[in-house]
Every structure is written in C-alpha cells, then in structure tokens.
Amino acid sequence: MTTDKQTAGDASLSNKSLPDLSGKTILQVIPDLAAGGAERTTVEVAEAIVNAGGRALIASAGGRLETELKAVGGELVRRESLPSKNPIKIFQNAGWLQQIISKENVSLIHARSRAPAWSAYWASKATHIPFVTTYHGAYNAKSALKHWYNSVMARGNIVIANSAFIAEHVAITYPKAANRVVTIPRGVDLKAFTKSTISQTQRDAIIESWFSGTKPDLPIILLPGRLTGWKGQKIAIQAMTQLAQNGNKDWILILAGDDQGRTEYTSELRSMIDRESLSEHIKIVGHCSDIPAAMDISDIVLAPSQEAEAFGRVAAEAGALELPTIVSDLGGQRETVIEGVTGFRVKAGDINALSRAIQKALQMPIEQRQIMGKKAALHIQSNFTTANLQAMTLGVYADVLQSKTNTQRLGHSE
Incomplete structure (x- = not known):
C-alpha cells in the first residue's frame, strides 16, 4: 500500500x-x-x-x-x-x-x-x-x-x-x-450538491423560512457554519459594516448555523448588527437542514475562518454548486479555493481585505461570476x-x- x-x-x-x-x-x-x-x-x-x-x-x-x-x-x-x-x-x-x-x-x-x-x-x-x-x-x-x-x-x-x-x-x-x-x-456529495438536483420546493422552503416567502431583489451572501468565534461571523459583520459605511447596502448577509448553546455569542452578534442598524441586511437564521438549497438561492458564499480549517467543506460544497467563495487564506481552504479562479482567499482576520473581496465579487458582472462558479464546480468534481x-x-x-x-x-x- x-x-x-x-x-x-x-x-x-x-x-x-x-x-x-x-x-x-x-x-x-x-x-x-x-x-x-x-x-x-x-x-x-x-x-x-x-x-x-x-x-x-x-x-x-x-x-x-x-x-x-x-x-x-x-x-x-x-x-x-x-x-x-x-x-x-x-x-x-x-x-x-x-x-x-x-x-x-x-x-x-x-x-x-x-x-x-x-x-x-x-x-x-x-x-x-x-x-x-x-x-x-x-x-x-x-x-x-x-x-x-x-x-x-x-x-x-x-x-x-x-x-x-x-x-x-x-x-x-x-x-x-x-x-x-x-x-x-x-x-462533496454531488447527488445533493448539483444545481439540477435541487427542487424548486426546496428553494421555496428556504425562501419562506428566511424571507417570509419573498426573495429579496438583492445579492444574497451566505456564511454557513455553527455560530462560534473561529468561524468568523464577527469578522463578516465588520466587513459588511464597512461596505455599508462606504455607501453599499445592496446585499443581504445570512448567518446560518446553530450556536450549540453559545447564546452569549449569538447575543453579541445581534448587538453588533443592531448597533450598526443593519438588521434588515444581516440575518441570523439558526440551523439550516438543507444547505444545498440555501447555497443555491445565494450568490456568494463566505468562509472567513479565524483558524485553519482542516479541509474547508463549505467552500467545496459551494464550488460544486457553481458559486464563487471567499475564504481565509489558510489551512485546507487553500486547496479547495483557487485564488482568482474559483473564488478569493484573504488574510484571516483582515476586515479590510475581506470587505474588498466581497465588494469585488459583488461588482463582478453576473456572467463573470457564473464563469468563476463553473470553474469552481470543475475543480471540486475533479478532486473532492x-x-x-x-x-x-x-x-x-x-x-x-x-x-x-x-x-x-x-x-x-x-
């Protein structure tokens, strides 16, 4: 062997x-x-x-x-x-x-x-x-x-x-x-994480749960993962706050994940959102049991981990669904995301760098984001x-x- x-x-x-x-x-x-x-x-x-x-x-x-x-x-x-x-x-x-x-x-x-x-x-x-x-x-x-x-x-x-x-x-x-x-x-389970296998019923269920049935006419940025400090929810909120302060509020950020009893951390996240008057733009939606559908209604996926991910499953799953991802440039995420080709990698904890990468992704023409997404899918299908x-x-x-x-x-x- x-x-x-x-x-x-x-x-x-x-x-x-x-x-x-x-x-x-x-x-x-x-x-x-x-x-x-x-x-x-x-x-x-x-x-x-x-x-x-x-x-x-x-x-x-x-x-x-x-x-x-x-x-x-x-x-x-x-x-x-x-x-x-x-x-x-x-x-x-x-x-x-x-x-x-x-x-x-x-x-x-x-x-x-x-x-x-x-x-x-x-x-x-x-x-x-x-x-x-x-x-x-x-x-x-x-x-x-x-x-x-x-x-x-x-x-x-x-x-x-x-x-x-x-x-x-x-x-x-x-x-x-x-x-x-x-x-x-x-x-990545390609039977689940392929666009053609996700039903409209699945998408509608997510839209109903998160937006009361009406999907907003704004780009949706998804950060999936349990609510804990090292997964980077605080950094994401700070980066989006920076965008808002610079006049860009044309987005919705979804934090999807279970706090697993870390209620103080969840309360801290909510306080950050309320302090910046961004409750209409940043939503904490709790555990999501259908991540494929959640990703499929999204436009960009984030994984701004503050510690090295052993693998980086979020980026791999998003890539399989033809979505560009923005991740921290450390650990296994260096393998699942090819910088500038299938997504973007930024220095962990760097609010400015994360904010710039999100802005860059938002400003990309839809066709260019789609090309990046298709390259991501090919990368995942070939390797993960x-x-x-x-x-x-x-x-x-x-x-x-x-x-x-x-x-x-x-x-x-x-």
Whole structure:
C-alpha cells in the first residue's frame, strides 16, 4: 500500500470500485452525531461500508444525524459518555468498547476524535484488531501533556489526513507517523450538491423560512457554519459594516448555523448588527437542514475562518454548486479555493481585505461570476467528491485487514 502523499486526485483511486467487505464489521467512534464535517463524513463512510457488503457500527452519544445514519443502513451504538475528556470516563469507555468489539465481532475500529480515540486505541490493543484514525484538525499542542494527548490520532495503523495541509501537519508534529499517513480529502456529495438536483420546493422552503416567502431583489451572501468565534461571523459583520459605511447596502448577509448553546455569542452578534442598524441586511437564521438549497438561492458564499480549517467543506460544497467563495487564506481552504479562479482567499482576520473581496465579487458582472462558479464546480468534481472519499477509506480498511490476515499478528505504533 502506498501511503506517501496520496490524494483523491489519483486516477487509479478515484475510479476504483468499493472493496468487498462482506462479513466484516467496521466500528467508527466519534463523540456525537451533530451536523459537523467529521460527523457527516462518518455517515458517508457508514453508507459505503453497507454498500460494500459490510456492517457499519457507530459508537457515539448520538445527535442530529441519527436519522441519516439509519437511512443509509448504519447502526448507532449509543454511549452518552463518549464525548467526555474525563480520564476515568475514557478508561471506562475503553472497557465498554472492548465488550462491543467482542459481542459484535468487530473487524476494525476507526476513531475520529481524541478522547474516544484513546478509548478505542486501548480497546483495539486488548482485542488485537486494527486501529485506524482520521486526523480531522490541526490540534493545538501548547504543552507536552497536550502533545501526548493529541498523539493518539497519530497512533493508527493508518492515519487518514483529510487534506494535504493536515498530512503535512501530522508529519511535522509526529515524524514517526509520517509513513503511515494517507491523504483522503473530505468529499462533496454531488447527488445533493448539483444545481439540477435541487427542487424548486426546496428553494421555496428556504425562501419562506428566511424571507417570509419573498426573495429579496438583492445579492444574497451566505456564511454557513455553527455560530462560534473561529468561524468568523464577527469578522463578516465588520466587513459588511464597512461596505455599508462606504455607501453599499445592496446585499443581504445570512448567518446560518446553530450556536450549540453559545447564546452569549449569538447575543453579541445581534448587538453588533443592531448597533450598526443593519438588521434588515444581516440575518441570523439558526440551523439550516438543507444547505444545498440555501447555497443555491445565494450568490456568494463566505468562509472567513479565524483558524485553519482542516479541509474547508463549505467552500467545496459551494464550488460544486457553481458559486464563487471567499475564504481565509489558510489551512485546507487553500486547496479547495483557487485564488482568482474559483473564488478569493484573504488574510484571516483582515476586515479590510475581506470587505474588498466581497465588494469585488459583488461588482463582478453576473456572467463573470457564473464563469468563476463553473470553474469552481470543475475543480471540486475533479478532486473532492464523496465517492472518492468513500472508495479510498474503504480501500484503507481492506488493505489493513488484509495486512492483518497476512501477518496474523498486529502491532500498534507506540
């Protein structure tokens, strides 16, 4: 198995069919099933496992994506304490996972978050089954203890990095893991994120929810993502305020996302909007369950993250729908957005730069924005699809399982 700097752009990988997982049970472990990128990828991989003839178990506290998981044939094994970072809970969860592995005849365990990954790691060592990890983010490690805590994500027999940015980060941070890293970018589900598959009923439902049934005759700028400081909602409001102060109020900014209990942050955003008298131009609409339709009624998509995105799913999904995006110039978004070709990249936290990029996009003739959008769609279709992610992930499973069969003895990286 070649592990050095593989990507979904490899023709041999992007075109291969799913391996046969008949008789195999794969257990993915993730804290919860909220609507984030890691959680959605978990469901997508569960779907592929079932389609490949395997059984897909997900150990999790559950959440918003449970219905989707059930629809694709995945099975939830609920454990409310899996998100806990309490060492005692982590140790107890390891024992619980060990029981699940034995009871359900689990063939391989795949961990997607640090606290439950420690539980999964210890359970895999006790039961002698393969341990795979996906490194979903550039975790902060400001102390030796935190560096060790994060290291569990680099202890897999194979360590999946969800972008070239993350692959490089792992190799630098944990050099001993470098030859076990496989780059498998997150993908976009082209069945959902293609303009022709979105119905007018879907669009109308968004318009009804956001605008009481009448779409404004102004460009709609969408910033989707949970309401948290590092996703850049404050910076976006400040950039739009700057546009308004310069006389440009011909736009609507939509902040679509769940605050997940961060009510103080939401209140702060509302206060910023009210202070600038922009409540008619900037709307906080809460969680959106139909992002494809939300993007399809929009003209420009923003992702002004203040920290490096491991991948940059928002830009990829918007690109698939032929929308230009404006993103922060760091992390995985450097891979999903080609500057000046499929969108614009600006320095993170630079209000002036973000404001200028938005103004530039708004001033582009519609035909020019459409050309940029079509180039974005081609870029995503060629490099970042769910089908590629699924095939490559299951390819990792098949190779690791075959390796175990060949050696009849499994050793974990320490």
